[in-house]
Amino acid sequence: MGGYTLIENAPLVTRNTLRVAARAKLLAEVRDAAKLPELLDFPAIRASRPFILGEGSNVLITGDIDRAVIAMDTRGxxxxxxxxxxxxxxxxxxxxxxxxxxxxxxxxxxxxxxxxxxxxxxxxxxxxxxxxxxxxxxxxxxxxxxxxxxxxxxxxxxxxxxxxxxxxxxxxxxxxxxxxxxxxxxxRSHTLRLDYAGIREELERMGVDKPAPFHVAEAVVHLRTRKLPDPAVIGNAGSFFKNPIVDAAQGEALKREHDQLVAWPGQDARWKLSAAWLIEAAGFKGMRDGDAGISNRHALVLVNHGKATGQELWAFAQRVIEGVQTRFGVRLEPEPMVIGTR
The missing domain is CATH 3.30.465.10 (Uridine Diphospho-n-acetylenolpyruvylglucosamine Reductase; domain 3)
Structure with a gap:
């Protein structure tokens, strides 16, 4: 059909970076946004609100999706x-x-x-x-x-x-x-952000003393490549947990009790805590249960070592959330959207 393609009982394993082997009742691949009104008039799509899927790099699919999935494949x-x-x-x-x-x-x-x-x-x-x-x-x-x-x-x-x-x-x-x-x-130009997570140090290693935006980009590529596992090698959705934000009193109390805590006091009497530090300190970095686990390279990353189901990955994420809550009194939230039958 002009502008879109419809696929019934579509496999989604290659459409999510956690490599969950789920299926969609109906998948619509859209190449022309102007065709959306026509597509959305199909009874099978109109029957329930569709789920919108990009590259699947920010989603955990916990089961088959019993509704239409729309993938925007438009370019320009x-x-x-x-x-x-x-x-x-x-x-x-x-x-x-x-x-x-x-x-x-x-x-x-x-x-x-x-x-x-x-x-x-x-x-x-x-x-x-x-x-x-x-x-x-x-x-x-x-x-x-x-x-x-x-x-x-x-x-x-x-x-x-x-x-x-x-x-x-x-x-x-x-x-x-x-x-x-x-x-x-x-x-064309703006003040470069260099004071976060080792960018200045990386630029120094690169021998750059007057950085341009492309130098900063190269430094970030080096940092991300070293820290984060490649989804092409092991299934993951990047950072799975948000850095939690707490009020200043709780942040200060945690810092007194755990002097190594990584945190960033804000201007609004709230603190942002490093979820990676909390997860590692709670003992979850590198841990796995079957094929579901946390990366040994970065504690924020939930990984699929092989054939973990979406339910197994979500159960492991819940285990991490509960473990951090028990240890520090801080509840983590997932960054990706969690969809499917839980």
Whole structure:
């Protein structure tokens, strides 16, 4: 069919980076966003709200999905220059890392700290992806989406997206919007973020004393490659747990009791704690139960060593959450969306 393909009882094992062998009742691969209204009128899709799937790098599928799954495979990048700022509209199906590398090649700044994050451009605002001191929301001007409730295309500016730490309007209303494009405003130059998680030290190792955005990107690639397991080698969804945020009193009490605690006091009387430190201190780094476990390279990463089911991976994640809660009185939350029969 023009603009999309429908597949019944579709296998999803190659469409999620945790390599869970789940199936979708119906999978729609969309190549033309303009065809969404036609596609959504199919009875099998109209019967229940569809689940939107990008590259599956931020999802844990705990069972077969008994509803339609829509995968946005759209492509396209459109640039408008506005002085020293480029306004760039990007189709939801473009790969995020490819887009970041393209912006660097064009001389645009801003996204260098977000290189090598898996997933699609359309997924980026949903999670408000972030890394090494940068969040994508800083550079998003607006998000274009199909509103399943109002049955029309809507354009949501940055404020309407209600971005927060690993959060957005789209996470709070997960069955309402299908992101079709994201519009970015990227400067030619901006103040580089160098004071997070070893970037300066990596630049020194590289022999760079006057870094440009592409130098920072290279440093981040080195850091991520060393710390995080490659989904092509072992199934994972990147950082599985959010860094918890607690009030200052709890943060200070934990620091007094555990002087090695890694934490970042904020400006709003709240502290962000390192989930990786908490998980490792609770003894879970490198632990496994069958094929489900925590990476021995990075404590934030839930891994599938082979043929773990989504239920087994979710059960292990719950074990980690309960263990950290018991040890530190802090409850971790998953970063990825958890979908399926739990």
């Amino acid at each position: 990048v459109h640039v408008e220059q506005d002085g020293d700022v480029a306004r760039i509209a990007v189709a939801a199906g473009e790969r995020w890392d490819d887009f970041v590398r393209w912006t660097l090649g064009q001389g645009f700044a801003g996204l260098e700290n977000l290189i090598l994050i898996p997933g699609t451009v359309g997924a980026a605002p949903i999670q408000n992806i972030g890394a090494y001191g940068t969040e994508v929301a800083e550079f998003i001007e607006s998000v274009e989406a199909w509103d399943l409730t109002e049955r029309r295309v809507v354009t949501l500016d940055r404020s309407a997206c209600t971005f927060a730490y690993r959060d957005s309007l789209f996470k709070h209303e997960p069955d309402r919007f299908i992101v079709t494009a994201v519009r970015f405003a990227l400067p």
